[in-house]
Structure formats: structure tokens, C-alpha cells
Amino acid sequence: MTTSKTNPKVDEFLSEAKTWQEEYEKLRKIVLDCELTEEFKWMHPCYTLEGKNIVLMHGFKEYCALLFHKGALLKDAHGILVQQTENVQAARQIRFTNVQEIAEMEATLKAYIYEAIEVEKTGLEVNLKKHTEFAVPEEFQNKLDEMPSLKTAFEALTPGRQRAYLLYFAAPKQSKTRVARVEKYLPQILDGKGLKDCTCGQSQKMPSCDGSHKSI
Incomplete structure (x- = not known):
């Protein structure tokens, strides 16, 4: 009951x-x-x-x-x-x-x-893979090398936000698509926001979600 x-x-x-x-x-x-x-x-x-x-x-x-x-x-x-x-x-x-x-x-x-x-x-915790263990896509690394301000802004993000960007940038098979993703999110990184942050700074979706903002 x-x-x-x-x-x-x-x-x-x-x-x-x-x-x-x-x-x-x-x-x-x-x-x-x-x-x-x-x-x-x-x-x-x-x-x-x-x-x-x-x-x-x-x-x-x-x-x-x-x-x-x-x-x-x-x-x-x-x-x-x-x-x-x-x-x-x-x-x-x-x-x-x-x-x-x-x-x-x-x-x-x-x-x-x-x-x-x-x-x-019992207080058990999942042993999460550290963000530093994720590979940096070449296309994004090139931008980090070209723009010290981008490198500084990216390193200032929380580990979770860094991890989300790295996974998102690395996902496409074609380099041109990876480049497009990097270019699209440069302003957001420089502004200190995560991949799915609203303009108010609040995350649009829950951790571990595999769907869109409107349907997690």
C-alpha cells in the first residue's frame, strides 16, 4: 500500500x-x-x-x-x-x-x-572516469593552441562541463563536422558556459541524460 x-x-x-x-x-x-x-x-x-x-x-x-x-x-x-x-x-x-x-x-x-x-x-559512490582521461579531439586542440583565452576559459569550466564538450566534439566521424561543432561552441566556452547551459547559466538537462531538453 x-x-x-x-x-x-x-x-x-x-x-x-x-x-x-x-x-x-x-x-x-x-x-x-x-x-x-x-x-x-x-x-x-x-x-x-x-x-x-x-x-x-x-x-x-x-x-x-x-x-x-x-x-x-x-x-x-x-x-x-x-x-x-x-x-x-x-x-x-x-x-x-x-x-x-x-x-x-x-x-x-x-x-x-x-x-x-x-x-x-552505505555511501557507495561510482568511480567516475576523470575528465582528464578523455582524449582532446585534434580540431579542438588546434583551437586551444591558437587561442590562449579559450584554453583559460575551458580549464576554468567544471570537470563535468569539460567532459561533456570533449565527448560532443569527438563524436562525429568526419573532421569537418568536428570543426563545425568546435566553432559553434567557442563563444559559449569563452562565456564560461557548459554545453547545455541556458543563458541564465542553468543546465538544460540532467546528468546522464541521452535525450533533448524537452524529453529526458
């Missing part, structure tokens, strides 16, 4: 959801049964333990999912955790395509949530 207090912002989110509404409702009940605090972060329902993020609900075109913030530390006894992209280090998803699938997995989902809670209680 659900005993945790619901959040009005999540009520609104669910009432306005154009897809996955029934699936979200079922997932919400399952998570709340695990006595987590319901919050609304990154424009999605997020469930926390003493202020620490445990799991988040989000949806994409092909599926909806529970995203475990420290999913990489879970044992994954049933082999159902998904790494969104090879660059996502900590978070892992469990994906669903219909509400019946969620209902049939209820006991398993609760077991994973309880395990995630224990991981947080």
Missing part, C-alpha cells in the same frame, strides 16, 4: 503526459510503496532518500523507464539494467513498453529499488 506523500508537481506532470501516462502511474505507485520522497527534478518525477536521488521516471518515443542514479553499482541479478550510451558512467535504466510489463515486474522492480536505497545508505 502506498503511504508516501505525493507531490502536486508530479500530479500535474502525469495529468499532462501525452504518452506513457498509464505506465507512469503504475511506476509511481511501485516507487512510492518503497517509501521514497517524491520530488520533481529536471522536469520529471524523481524519488529521493534524505535528499539523495535514487530513481527517476522518464519517457522517450519508444519506451519509458526508471533511471537509477547509481545503477552501475547494482548487482542487476536479472540482467535488465541498460546503459543509455557508452559515455553514461553511473546511471542505468530499466525500460518498459507497456503497463502489463511493469505489473509483471513489480516484485523485481521493488527489489532493485530497495537495493538502490541500500547502496545510498
Whole structure:
């Protein structure tokens, strides 16, 4: 039986959801049964333990999912955790395509949530790869060498923002595309902003997300 207090912002989110509404409702009940605090972060329902993020609900075109913030530390006894992209280090998803699938997995989902809670209680942390371990694309390195001000501005960014830029610049197979990406974001780097920062300086999407600002 659900005993945790619901959040009005999540009520609104669910009432306005154009897809996955029934699936979200079922997932919400399952998570709340695990006595987590319901919050609304990154424009999605997020469930926390003493202020620490445990799991988040989000949806994409092909599926909806529970995203475990420290999913990489879970044992994954049933082999159902998904790494969104090879660059996502900590978070892992469990994906669903219909509400019946969620209902049939209820006991398993609760077991994973309880395990995630224990991981947080014990203070375990994912050993993240350092930003200095990521290669600097040649096209970006050339600009850093040409513009001392760019080098200074880039080094002043947080490690996470540096890592995001390096991964983004390195992704295209063609050099001309990498050059175009570098050129596009030079002003933003010089202005001290991250890859997905708004003009107000706030990040447009949550860490580990593989989607757009409007749909994480």
C-alpha cells in the first residue's frame, strides 16, 4: 500500500503526459510503496532518500523507464539494467513498453529499488572516469593552441562541463563536422558556459541524460 506523500508537481506532470501516462502511474505507485520522497527534478518525477536521488521516471518515443542514479553499482541479478550510451558512467535504466510489463515486474522492480536505497545508505559512490582521461579531439586542440583565452576559459569550466564538450566534439566521424561543432561552441566556452547551459547559466538537462531538453 502506498503511504508516501505525493507531490502536486508530479500530479500535474502525469495529468499532462501525452504518452506513457498509464505506465507512469503504475511506476509511481511501485516507487512510492518503497517509501521514497517524491520530488520533481529536471522536469520529471524523481524519488529521493534524505535528499539523495535514487530513481527517476522518464519517457522517450519508444519506451519509458526508471533511471537509477547509481545503477552501475547494482548487482542487476536479472540482467535488465541498460546503459543509455557508452559515455553514461553511473546511471542505468530499466525500460518498459507497456503497463502489463511493469505489473509483471513489480516484485523485481521493488527489489532493485530497495537495493538502490541500500547502496545510498552505505555511501557507495561510482568511480567516475576523470575528465582528464578523455582524449582532446585534434580540431579542438588546434583551437586551444591558437587561442590562449579559450584554453583559460575551458580549464576554468567544471570537470563535468569539460567532459561533456570533449565527448560532443569527438563524436562525429568526419573532421569537418568536428570543426563545425568546435566553432559553434567557442563563444559559449569563452562565456564560461557548459554545453547545455541556458543563458541564465542553468543546465538544460540532467546528468546522464541521452535525450533533448524537452524529453529526458
